[in-house]
Amino acid sequence: MSKDYDQYFTTSEFAKVCGVTKHTLFHYDDIGILKPEIVKENGYRYYSYLQFFTFDIIAVLKETGTSLQEIKEYINNQNTSHFLSILKQKQQQLVEEQRKLERMNSLLLGAIHNTDLALHATYGEPWVEECEEQYFIATRLSKESGEKDYARKIAAIFDYCKEHHIDYDFPIGSIISKSHVEEGVYDPDYFCNRISVKHEGELLYIKPKGKYMVMNHKGSHESLPASYEKLKTYIADSDFVITGDAYEYELLSYLAVGDPDKYVIQIAIQI
Numbered sequence: 001m002s003k004d005y006d007q008y009f010t011t012s013e014f015a016k017v018c019g020v021t022k023h024t025l026f027h028y029d030d031i032g033i034l035k036p037e038i039v040k041e042n043g044y045r046y047y048s049y050l051q052f053f054t055f056d057i058i059a060v061l062k063e064t065g066t067s068l069q070e071i072k073e074y075i076n077n078q079n080t081s082h083f084l085s086i087l088k089q090k091q092q093q094l095v096e097e098q099r100k101l102e103r104m105n106s107l108l109l110g111a112i113h114n115t116d117l118a119l120h121a122t123y124g125e126p127w128v129e130e131c132e133e134q135y136f137i138a139t140r141l142s143k144e145s146g147e148k149d150y151a152r153k154i155a156a157i158f159d160y161c162k163e164h165h166i167d168y169d170f171p172i173g174s175i176i177s178k179s180h181v182e183e184g185v186y187d188p189d190y191f192c193n194r195i196s197v198k199h200e201g202e203l204l205y206i207k208p209k210g211k212y213m214v215m216n217h218k219g220s221h222e223s224l225p226a227s228y229e230k231l232k233t234y235i236a237d238s239d240f241v242i243t244g245d246a247y248e249y250e251l252l253s254y255l256a257v258g259d260p261d262k263y264v265i266q267i268a269i270q271i
């Protein structure tokens with residue numbers, strides 16, 4: 001090699017210094033993002049020391065999720081304001097991604113907790129429980145609601161929570177009004193998701209602090225009325241009266257079992 005090229009890197013040498021393959025450098029050359037400083041007549045390519053800093057710019061921005069096209073535009077118009085704008089944009093994207101990861105972790109922990117409860121639960125035996133105030137995002141169902149409307153209502157809850165950055169439990173629960181429970185009408189009046197922090201919004205539903213008669217039901221949603229009737233009988237026999245709504249919360253649902261007869265649904269009626 002001519003002495004003039006002693007301070008230049010061959011493609012293999014430059015790839016090793018940068019920690020990438022030669023094919024990556026060939027690709028960067030093809031798209032015009034990092035071309036070798038010298039290309040000899042025989043096709044040999046050489047990179048300069050200063051081009052390592054160009055590669056570092058590419059590597060840093062790529063690590064933040066910046067596309068190669070965006071990086072190319074930045075390199076062609078490199079200035080401090082543009083660089084700051086890219087970093088702020090990517091930092092916001094990372095914040096959003098971190099929120100998604102935290103929410104997913106919360107959902108997984110909740111699912112693990114509920115599944116473990118279901119596996120160790122006693123079924124069909126009511127008990128009295130003191131509950132703190134709890135918060136839900138809830139959508140009201142109409143009398144004409146059918147399966148298609150149910151799906152729309154559930155989707156509306158998810159969309160609302162996403163729009164307002166609300167972390168929620170999964171799966172969906174149900175609320176039945178006090179009057180309907182007393183009348184023996186056990187179709188849900190609301191679909192709901194429990195949330196950990198009170199949200200001041202139109203879909204907020206507050207489960208009051210107080211005493212609840214609770215029972216774990218094992219079986220499909222269609223078989224729930226029998227458990228409600230058993231709970232109501234137990235409430236009356238224990239000299240309690242129903243003072244509020246009923247809340248259904250799935251501990252074991254379609255997510256974990258394929259047979260609806262193996263669902264585990266916790267029912268809580270305020271007394």
